[in-house]
Amino acid sequence: MTKIPIKGVVSSNDDAVIYNWLGMDCASPKQVEDALATNDGNVEVNIASGGGSVAAASEIYTMLKAYSGKVIVNIQGLAASAASVIAMAGDEINMSPTAQMMIHKASMYTAGNADDLNHDAKSLDVADQSIINAYEAKTGLGRDDLLQMMANETWMSAQDALDKGFVDNISTGSQQSQVVNAIATPMLNATAMDKIRTVLAQSKKPAPVKTVDNLQEKGKPTPSLRDQKLAILLGKDDE
Structure with a gap:
């Protein structure tokens, strides 16, 4: 079934x-x-x-x-x-x-x-x-x-x-039950959804071609997708 x-x-x-x-x-x-x-x-x-x-x-x-x-x-x-x-x-x-x-x-x-x-x-x-x-x-x-x-x-x-x-x-059979005391499942708000859509779109872009110039550029490294996800959920992506 x-x-x-x-x-x-x-x-x-x-x-x-x-x-x-x-x-x-x-x-x-x-x-x-x-x-x-x-x-x-x-x-x-x-x-x-x-x-x-x-x-x-x-x-x-x-x-x-x-x-x-x-x-x-x-x-x-x-x-x-x-x-x-x-x-x-x-x-x-x-x-x-x-x-x-x-x-x-x-x-x-x-x-x-x-x-x-x-x-x-x-x-x-x-x-x-x-x-x-x-x-x-x-x-x-x-x-x-x-x-x-x-x-x-x-x-x-x-x-x-x-x-x-x-x-x-x-039911009294073999179904596995969960103890629940939450009023609702957390839902992402519209702002978080928009930010995630931006990250998803960026993740689908081809990787930039490495050149001497951009290899020598200084600054923060591009965060991993995992770190971007965490930043969005923690509200730290605009820092």
């Missing part, structure tokens, strides 16, 4: 390139699409993620719901935020007894005038309603009740999730 990991940040396809380059776990729609394209039987989706992009999670959820085979979801550690939406795509949803699920309202970083902020607030309301669609279809709970749970940032143990209809079973 094909196993599809949803681990780390739920990201767009473009951002997944950066997370992979940094050696950070992530799950993107393209990764799921590729896994489904090479399989015609049942699939297992193993989730341990604090969430990420609402749009990417929606795309993954839609692909899994449309898949012709049976989709078995195993929540192994944390299924929070956008990752909990992906979990709702399972025909059978199993949750480790040590795992947790968290649902909350969508959020974004924003700036601008009153019109901009009002527009973004309406966009977030639409995002919340789309998320509720997934929860409602699985649990049968009322939309107002689900919205209140999201507003309260509701954390659920395996038993809580089972009682409320978010999962079908509490």
